[in-house]
Amino acid sequence: MHDGRTVPNSKFAAIFDEIANIGATPNEGVTRLAASPEDGVARGAFAKWMKQGGARIAHDAIGNQFACFDWAGDDAPWIFAGSHLDTQPRGGRFDGTLGVLSAGSAALELHEQVSSGRVRPARNLAVVNWTNEEGARYQPSLTGSAVFSGALPLDDALALRDGAGISLKEALAAIGVVGDKGAVPPSPEAYLELHVEQGRKLLEAGRQIGVVEGTWAARKATVRWIGRASHTGPTPMKDRRDALLAAAQGIAGFETVIAANHPLLHRSAARLVVEPNSPNVVVDRATVWFELRGPSVAELDAAGNLALAAFEKVADDTGTQLEIVADALRNPASMDVTLMAIVRRVAQACNFPPETMRSVAGHDAVALQNRGISSALIFIPSVDGIAHHPDELTHPDDVQAGLTVLTAALRHLVEGGFNATRR
Ligand SMILES: [Zn+2]
Known part of the structure; x- marks a missing residue:
């Protein structure tokens, strides 16, 4: 298929188009939610492509997929590269998919070079597709990488439920992902991820490659107003406890108080669940997912506390009760300095002078x-x-710039370049 969006390099373009079209509908983008049937098809296509290129496929119990090239033997450390194949509802073609498939493409090129003796691998390489990065179907996001790295217990992750009450364990089983399969590689020496920026900084800077030095922090709160269900007709106005009215005021109040006091923070209320969600019943429970993002944890603390006070006031004003269902802080990250330096040097050598930048998204x-x-x-x-x-x-x-830099950086790491730099 050619729609003007095809990427360069015909081999890469073929697999990119194939997988980017799974779950795609005209004008509505791609809907390939984690552990959905579409995700299952994409996983299968990715595995088939990698196997044809000489990889063996393994997955762990949370469904992270590993296309493994055991070049350097059982005792050698591993290098990982990848991203995610799940999307948001009506999402784009590039987010995540680009990272998995560019890592796959780089691995296949390196595999040819290893086979022909042009690259001497001191490390094994795995291309990874992490489960439920997006957090659209299951919250929290970044589920697979959090389980792999030990930040989230496996059982807690498998017990997550989507809006229809289906657990992640059940959803994975429905697409044939149950338990460990194959020898899953150990924690790697280094991980590289290529991703689209999702911002305008690179375009404004006139650069094609960005090296991320760190991320913003995020505070995500799930807030519920509890009112009382009653008939929308006869119930006297003074007797109503309308949770949706509270949520509406809460959302508006959140914007007002943060805009006035912390105008530079990125903020949203992007999900609302109303119960019982009948036109004839005053809303009993309204749950809203709020989010604040900024570079400073102290500022997120202060802003979050202002928001919580505003939510309390709304509850008082509307005769509802406030419940804080979740309130989680994501610390800002600093990426690995040695790896950053390697990527910058490689990008420079490939004639793509890199921009050093921060990522707002996780x-x-x-x-x-x-x-x-x-x-x-x-x-x-x-x-x-x-x-x-x-x-x-x-x-x-x-x-193409991303593919070139990723491939060159992975070649360096596979040859043992990371450890050599650190020594
Ligand atoms: Zn992504």
């Missing part, structure tokens, strides 16, 4: 880095910064 590389697995995150430009939308686009020459 990524699997950040989850791993936060648990002590040396990780680097490489960005390529997103047209107009559009993300989580069908119009998400990265130009072919930018994709």
Whole structure:
């Protein structure tokens, strides 16, 4: 298929188009939620492609997929590269998919070079597809990488339930992912992830490659107002305890108080669940997912506390009760300095002078880095910064720049370059 969005390098383009089209519908982008049937098809296509290129496939009990190249023997350390194949509802073609398939493409190229003796591997390499990075179907996001790195217990992750009450364990089983399969590689020496920027900084800087030095912090709170169900007709107004009215005021109050006091924080209320959700019943429970992001934990603390006070006041004003269902802080991450330096040097050598930047969004590389697995995150430009939308686009020459740098960086790491630099 050619729709003007095809990426360069015909081999890469073929697999990219194949997988980016799984779950795609005209004008509505790609819907390939974690552990859905579409995700199952994408996993199968990825595994088939990698196996044809000489990899063996393994998966762990949370469904992280590993395409393994055991080049350097059982005792050799591992290098990982990858991202995620799940998407948001009506998401884009590039987010995550680009990272998995560019790592796969790099691995296949290196495999040819290893086979022909042009690369002498001192490390094994695995291309990884992490489960439920997006957090669209199951919260929290970054589930697979969090389990792999030990930040989230496996049983807790498998017990997560989607909006329909289906557990992640059940959903994975439905697409044939049960328990460990194959020899899952140990924790790697280093992890590289190529991802689209989802912002405009690279375009504004006129650069094709970004090296991420760290991320913003995030505070995510799930807040519920509890009212009382009653008939929307006869119930006297003074007797109503309307949880949806409270949520509406809470959302508006959140924006007002944060805009006034912490205008630079990124903020959202992006999910609302109303119960019982009948046109004739005053809303009993309204649950809202709020989010604040910024570079400083102290500022997120202060802003979050202002928001919670505003939510309390709304509960008082509407005669509802406030319940804080979850309130989690994600610390800002600093990516591995040695790996960053390697990627910068490689990018420079490939004639792509890199931009050093921060990521607002979380990524699997950040989850791993936060648990002590040396990780680097490489960005390529997103047209107009559009993300989580069908119009998400990265130009072919930018994709090629990312592929070139990722492949060269992985070659260096597979030859033992990370450890050599650290010594
Ligand atoms: Zn992503």
